[in-house]
Amino acid sequence: MPVGTQGTVKALTQQMLEEAGASIILGNTYHLYLRPGLSTINQLGGLHRFMSWEHPILTDSGGFQVFSLNSIRKLSEEGVEFQSHLDGSTHFLSPERSMEIQAALGSDIVMAFDECTPFPATRDEALTSLTLTEHWARRSKLRLGELHNDPAAENAGITIVNQTQALFGINQGSTYLDLREQSLEGLVEIGFDGYAIGGLSVGEEKDAMFEVVSRIAPLMPEDRPRYLMGVGTPEDIVDAVALGVDMFDCVMPTRNARNGQLFTNRGKLNIKNARYRDDAQPIDAACRCAVCVRYSRAYLRHLYMSGEILASVLSSLHNISFYLDMMGIMRQAITLGTFIEFRDSFLSGLARGQD
Amino acid sequence: MPVGTQGTVKALTQQMLEEAGASIILGNTYHLYLRPGLSTINQLGGLHRFMSWEHPILTDSGGFQVFSLNSIRKLSEEGVEFQSHLDGSTHFLSPERSMEIQAALGSDIVMAFDECTPFPATRDEALTSLTLTEHWARRSKLRLGELHNDPAAENAGITIVNQTQALFGINQGSTYLDLREQSLEGLVEIGFDGYAIGGLSVGEEKDAMFEVVSRIAPLMPEDRPRYLMGVGTPEDIVDAVALGVDMFDCVMPTRNARNGQLFTNRGKLNIKNARYRDDAQPIDAACRCAVCVRYSRAYLRHLYMSGEILASVLSSLHNISFYLDMMGIMRQAITLGTFIEFRDSFLSGLARGQD
Numbered sequence: 001m002p003v004g005t006q007g008t009v010k011a012l013t014q015q016m017l018e019e020a021g022a023s024i025i026l027g028n029t030y031h032l033y034l035r036p037g038l039s040t041i042n043q044l045g046g047l048h049r050f051m052s053w054e055h056p057i058l059t060d061s062g063g064f065q066v067f068s069l070n071s072i073r074k075l076s077e078e079g080v081e082f083q084s085h086l087d088g089s090t091h092f093l094s095p096e097r098s099m100e101i102q103a104a105l106g107s108d109i110v111m112a113f114d115e116c117t118p119f120p121a122t123r124d125e126a127l128t129s130l131t132l133t134e135h136w137a138r139r140s141k142l143r144l145g146e147l148h149n150d151p152a153a154e155n156a157g158i159t160i161v162n163q164t165q166a167l168f169g170i171n172q173g174s175t176y177l178d179l180r181e182q183s184l185e186g187l188v189e190i191g192f193d194g195y196a197i198g199g200l201s202v203g204e205e206k207d208a209m210f211e212v213v214s215r216i217a218p219l220m221p222e223d224r225p226r227y228l229m230g231v232g233t234p235e236d237i238v239d240a241v242a243l244g245v246d247m248f249d250c251v252m253p254t255r256n257a258r259n260g261q262l263f264t265n266r267g268k269l270n271i272k273n274a275r276y277r278d279d280a281q282p283i284d285a286a287c288r289c290a291v292c293v294r295y296s297r298a299y300l301r302h303l304y305m306s307g308e309i310l311a312s313v314l315s316s317l318h319n320i321s322f323y324l325d326m327m328g329i330m331r332q333a334i335t336l337g338t339f340i341e342f343r344d345s346f347l348s349g350l351a352r353g354q355d
Numbered sequence: 356m357p358v359g360t361q362g363t364v365k366a367l368t369q370q371m372l373e374e375a376g377a378s379i380i381l382g383n384t385y386h387l388y389l390r391p392g393l394s395t396i397n398q399l400g401g402l403h404r405f406m407s408w409e410h411p412i413l414t415d416s417g418g419f420q421v422f423s424l425n426s427i428r429k430l431s432e433e434g435v436e437f438q439s440h441l442d443g444s445t446h447f448l449s450p451e452r453s454m455e456i457q458a459a460l461g462s463d464i465v466m467a468f469d470e471c472t473p474f475p476a477t478r479d480e481a482l483t484s485l486t487l488t489e490h491w492a493r494r495s496k497l498r499l500g501e502l503h504n505d506p507a508a509e510n511a512g513i514t515i516v517n518q519t520q521a522l523f524g525i526n527q528g529s530t531y532l533d534l535r536e537q538s539l540e541g542l543v544e545i546g547f548d549g550y551a552i553g554g555l556s557v558g559e560e561k562d563a564m565f566e567v568v569s570r571i572a573p574l575m576p577e578d579r580p581r582y583l584m585g586v587g588t589p590e591d592i593v594d595a596v597a598l599g600v601d602m603f604d605c606v607m608p609t610r611n612a613r614n615g616q617l618f619t620n621r622g623k624l625n626i627k628n629a630r631y632r633d634d635a636q637p638i639d640a641a642c643r644c645a646v647c648v649r650y651s652r653a654y655l656r657h658l659y660m661s662g663e664i665l666a667s668v669l670s671s672l673h674n675i676s677f678y679l680d681m682m683g684i685m686r687q688a689i690t691l692g693t694f695i696e697f698r699d700s701f702l703s704g705l706a707r708g709q710d
């Protein structure tokens with residue numbers, strides 16, 4: 001899922017996303033709640049209509065941003081008080097409030113409100129945190145159900161724009177495998193439409209991350225989507241798919257694009273490099289995206305060096321296309337039963353590097 | 356002509372320009388000469404191939420930027436020495452060198468090298484300046500002819516990528532009408548494929564500008580394009596078309612877009628304005644551009660207030676579409692013999708303002 005934090009996948013038009021084959025994007029509840037604010041989006045018919053995106057949208061719970069973007073906060077069983085990173089104003093987020101906000105946005109997949117356990121955490125801290133997350137998961141499900149069963153939802157001051165929202169629970173437990181299992185059991189008992197692995201890609205070693213994914217992914221219900229949050233590089237995604245993960249989100253393709261880092265079948269390419277000054281080749285000869293069929297490395301490098309907005313636009317479009325193509329190829333390979341062959345050849349291509 | 360200073364019409368992809376109906380764009384010789392530099396563009400087959408734009412391109416002579424972007428310079432009959440605004444390196448531009456550079460770029464319309472007479476100028480200064488411009492115009496024509504007749508062009512160190520370049524002469528003379536006439540006569544005697552009015556929109560009163568256009572446009576050869584350089588607002592363009600001008604270039608639609616100013620059939624609209632916060636309407640209900648058919652004022656305002664790149668992309672796309680549509684409607688009205696009616700109704704719409 002390309003990440004559209006503020007109701008836009010940075011530097012790309014919705015048409016570009018459609019043409020690149022994006023079938024779902026992610027919106028950040030925290031950012032949209034603060035700006036433009038709930039009433040604007042809700043009044044205009046929800047996030048789909050607001051940003052003119054008629055395909056699926058997943059919204060996160062807001063929890064991750066509350067914990068990562070705000071130093072001043074009060075955390076209790078009830079919820080979390082925080083100050084806006086925009087203007088310092090005070091806000092309160094709880095499982096109930098997160099569901100109301102996501103109901104107002106009208107996304108297709110709602111994430112339960114969780115505490116993203118900081119890393120590192122002691123075993124006790126991790127246990128306390130996942131217990132809180134489990135309580136919050138239960139309250140999330142309860143409140144979202146109420147909102148859907150009471151479309152007027154007068155008490156929340158919002159209009160329900162989408163009564164068929166799915167709800168995903170989030171697995172926590174830091175790097176403690178038994179706590180991860182305990183957390184998953186709790187979530188499955190509550191029952192969700194999909195399950196996510198959260199609290200990874202937050203500073204732990206890559207081995208530790210894959211240890212968790214290896215243990216937890218196979219235990220997640222087979223008939224529900226499995227979503228690994230905030231991951232990652234092409235290598236990480238391919239490895240996680242091999243372990244049974246279905247869904248991902250990451251800002252890497254768009255953020256790195258704006259810094260001149262392009263993804264290719266031969267690994268990363270830094271367009272700032274002087275060797276590309278007169279290079280008439282496309283970014284990736286094996287890529288058939290709208291950028292690779294039309295523009296040269298030399299032109300992209302010139303745009304980047306000149307500080308032109310088009311550098312961000314074209315680089316983001318290529319990187320998003322590269323990621324989406326990679327996912328499409330994996331889906332096809334899985335269907336054909338050739339995933340292992342694809343993985344070996346793809347990973348060795350990435351490792352080979354540019355000629 | 357949308358202005359593509361550094362080989363890109365700021366914030367727009369070439370596909371967007373094509374879909375908006377741009378049939379010709381302008382490139383700035385001065386900027387492209389300094390970065391990425393002649394050898395890169397020439398080696399890659401010229402500016403069309405470098406930026407992947409297979410439609411016409413007009414390049415300016417570089418003169419205007421040398422005089423406006425550089426404080427340190429030496430001007431002589433031979434040419435002008437200047438220091439790069441990028442790194443302070445010293446360069447020399449002359450009619451001959453400007454033709455060599457534009458030949459290396461391979462644009463379809465080349466502008467003769469001129470001195471853009473500063474404003475204000477005394478009559479003597481204006482006369483000296485236009486005389487220099489006339490000498491330079493003659494030398495420009497001579498050198499471009501040599502380059503086209505000697506495609507190897509060994510002595511200039513460039514490859515001739517386009518042997519059918521047209522050359523336009525530039526009228527100067529400040530606000531002195533008799534000097535303007537004298538300048539035009541000199542140019543017509545030399546003989547060019549098209550004629551431009553330069554040295555306007557440089558600080559003079561609007562009345563003074565239109566006095567010059569009113570006097571000079573009707574005297575320009577009827578069978579050659581008449582080009583008013585660096586103009587302007589929708590009102591100015593419509594008025595200049597009424598006086599017989601055919602071609603324009605201006606950074607206004609793209610530059611103003613990046614500052615949140617949008618052009619509409621009801622005059623300008625500042626998207627920052629709080630009144631648009633919850634406004635579900637398109638920028639201009641009478642506009643059928645790719646932005647107006649899909650996005651609301653509320654969404655565009657949100658993007659602008661959030662500092663999102665997409666604000667620049669969509670605002671530029673709308674403004675360029677608005678300008679190109681306006682030109683298309685004028686061409687049609689002229690063909691139908693209804694130009695005066697169009698002008699009256701269009702100008703009164705602009706003056707009416709937003710509801």
